[in-house]
Amino acid sequence: xxxxxxxxxxxxxxxxxxxxxxxxxxxxxxxxxxxxxxxxxxxxxxxxxxxxxxxxxxxxxxxxxxxxxxxxxxxxxxxxxxxxxxxxxxxxxxxxxxxxxxxxxxxxxxxxxxxxxxxxxxxxxxxxxxxxxxxxxxxxxxxxxxxxxxxxxxxxxxxxxxxxxxxxxxxxxxxxxxxxxxxxxxxxxxxxxxxxxxxxxxxxxxxxxxxxxxxxxxxxxxxxxxxxxxxxxxxxxxxxxxxxxxxxxxxxxxxxxxxxxxxxxxxxxxxxxxxxxxxxxxxxxxxxxxxxxxxxxxxxxxxxxxxxxxxxxxxxxxxxxxxxx
Amino acid sequence: xxxxxxxxxxxxxxxxxxxxxxxxxxxxxxxxxxxxxxxxxxxxxxxxxxxxxxxxxxxxxxxxxxxxxxxxxxxxxxxxxxxxxxxxxxxxxxxxxxxxxxxxxxxxxxxxxxxxxxxxxxxxxxxxxxxxxxxxxxxxxxxxxxxxxxxxxxxxxxxxxxxxxxxxxxxxxxxxxxxxxxxxxxxxxxxxxxxxxxxxxxxxxxxxxxxxxxxxxxxxxxxxxxxxxxxxxxxxxxxxxxxx
Numbered sequence: 372x373x374x375x376x377x378x379x380x381x382x383x384x385x386x387x388x389x390x391x392x393x394x395x396x397x398x399x400x401x402x403x404x405x406x407x408x409x410x411x412x413x414x415x416x417x418x419x420x421x422x423x424x425x426x427x428x429x430x431x432x433x434x435x436x437x438x439x440x441x442x443x444x445x446x447x448x449x450x451x452x453x454x455x456x457x458x459x460x461x462x463x464x465x466x467x468x469x470x471x472x473x474x475x476x477x478x479x480x481x482x483x484x485x486x487x488x489x490x491x492x493x494x495x496x497x498x499x500x501x502x503x504x505x506x507x508x509x510x511x512x513x514x515x516x517x518x519x520x521x522x523x524x525x526x527x528x529x530x531x532x533x534x535x536x537x538x539x540x541x542x543x544x545x546x547x548x549x550x551x552x553x554x555x556x557x558x559x560x561x562x563x564x565x566x567x568x569x570x571x572x573x574x575x576x577x578x579x580x581x582x583x584x585x586x587x588x589x590x591x592x593x594x595x596x597x598x599x600x601x602x603x604x605x606x607x608x609x610x611x612x613x614x615x616x617x618x619x620x621x622x623x624x625x626x627x628x629x630x631x632x633x634x635x636x637x638x639x640x641x642x643x644x645x646x647x648x649x650x651x652x653x654x655x656x657x658x659x660x661x662x663x664x665x666x667x668x669x670x671x672x673x674x675x676x677x678x679x680x681x682x683x684x685x686x687x688x689x690x691x692x693x694x695x696x
Numbered sequence: 697x698x699x700x701x702x703x704x705x706x707x708x709x710x711x712x713x714x715x716x717x718x719x720x721x722x723x724x725x726x727x728x729x730x731x732x733x734x735x736x737x738x739x740x741x742x743x744x745x746x747x748x749x750x751x752x753x754x755x756x757x758x759x760x761x762x763x764x765x766x767x768x769x770x771x772x773x774x775x776x777x778x779x780x781x782x783x784x785x786x787x788x789x790x791x792x793x794x795x796x797x798x799x800x801x802x803x804x805x806x807x808x809x810x811x812x813x814x815x816x817x818x819x820x821x822x823x824x825x826x827x828x829x830x831x832x833x834x835x836x837x838x839x840x841x842x843x844x845x846x847x848x849x850x851x852x853x854x855x856x857x858x859x860x861x862x863x864x865x866x867x868x869x870x871x872x873x874x875x876x877x878x879x880x881x882x883x884x885x886x887x888x889x890x891x892x893x894x895x896x897x898x899x900x901x902x903x904x905x906x907x908x909x910x911x912x913x914x915x916x917x918x919x920x921x922x923x924x925x926x927x928x929x930x931x932x933x934x935x936x937x938x939x940x
Contacts, residue, residue, distance in 0.1 A: 572762030
């Protein structure tokens with residue numbers, strides 16, 4: 372009713388089925404386009420999971436690439452242990468387990484990072500989480516069984532449109548359900564006024580932990596999907612620039628608007644690719660565009676959920692339909 | 697209650713009857729809001745105890761006090777700008793709703809029936825506070841008096857036994873004030889709860905409170921019925937200064 376996306380289990384199922392159907396024709400897609408499509412999916416997962424932490428729960432995490440790294444490395448290590456044959460079917464059957472391992476491990480670290488958020492807020496929390504992300508990267512760089520700085524090689528390539536886009540459907544479904552539910556209103560309450568939320572019996576510490584654990588869980592799964600797509604990962608792929616890119620998607624999409632964040636993730640993934648013909652100017656244009664967006668639409672291109680629902684209500688009214696309450 | 701060398705509230709002791717309506721008044725800086733913050737767990741008293749239904753609430757976190765059935769409003773309105781009127785009231789049910797994280801995220805199980813129950817309860821309470829028609833408006837875009845009403849509605853929606861109102865009439869015009877007085881009286885009749893109210897507006901306090909405590913410099917200087925208070929020399933002195 373309020374998240375801008377119709378609350379429909381059917382939409383979720385339809386999306387999963389479409390992604391499954393596309394899987395059968397993915398060999399005929401140009402490999403470059405295919406790669407961009409997969410990156411779009413992975414970025415949607417990252418951005419919408421971060422929107423729960425940075426948007427709805429009002430925290431400020433710059434450590435999302437760290438969670439992604441944990442998911443990527445955990446899953447890569449797990450699959451190096453359990454995926455022994457090159458048989459595609461066995462690998463596919465084990466894949467949910469591999470993805471979960473990445474998600475659960477990232478989620479545990481999410482709880483750990485959630486702790487400082489009880490005392491530290493805003494910019495200070497951003498620095499704390501930034502530090503966490505860097506620690507993760509440096510630690511991995513020095514762990515020999517994970518390949519250290521050389522990276523982790525020969526990860527089986529299992530990710531395809533089905534896995535990536537059913538996760539996209541799941542994460543969007545879950546997060547929009549959460550923020551729409553009465554229980555999930557607690558996130559919005561602590562994000563805007565922790566004191567009045569506490570006075571209404573809302574345990575802000577618990578909500579923050581839930582946001583960090585859930586956000587990190589999906590970031591970990593995104594990392595696992597990424598590792599099993601590129602087949603080679605190294606710590607420098609998960610630097611803080613990566614975290615910043617994800618934060619930018621959330622801000623451009625609108626802090627309280629999951630639909631906006633999804634669109635922003637799509638646009639901001641495709642845009643740098645689409646600008647490739649103009650070579651070295653592309654990052655200038657990309658950055659310039661961000662500056663313009665922030666100057667003209669500081670609330671994000673798509674604004675808050677409210678702006679979106681108001682707009683939809685007006686649209687419905689203009690068609691003579693009855694506006695939804 | 698001490699802040700460093702400053703004793704903000706000293707040796708204060710009072711009782712609130714189960715269904716009483718008690719006023720707490722005093723000049724600026726007398727320590728009234730500090731009393732509220734101590735009761736609701738935002739400050740921890742440096743000495744003494746606070747009993748609620750024969751149990752101490754000292755040392756509990758604010759949300760734990762809230763769950764025990766003490767709700768409050770704030771002197772400067774605290775509503776969330778991004779939430780609509782309806783959603784603001786919904787926040788009050790966030791902790792009492794009867795399903796967990798998994799069910800909420802997948803929208804399964806008891807979710808739908810619970811959401812329906814909460815929706816009815818919210819509409820009921822908004823109706824009572826005359827806010828139903830504006831339920832989709834942004835909460836902070838309402839007129840001042842309506843924002844105050846929403847804050848009280850939200851506090852009541854948590855189902856408290858004790859309601860603390862911090863200057864509910866502040867900034868209201870005379871007609872809003874008289875509506876507020878009717879509203880508070882109605883709350884008492886319907887919910888049968890105890891109310892402790894800080895208020896500067898004497899007609900409001902004198903009009904509805906059963907008894908009044910007067911604080912000055914953190915010390916209780918008078919206690920009594922409205923009639924006793926308004927002719928008490930100590931109170932007049934605290935407010936207007938000593939006669940020359």
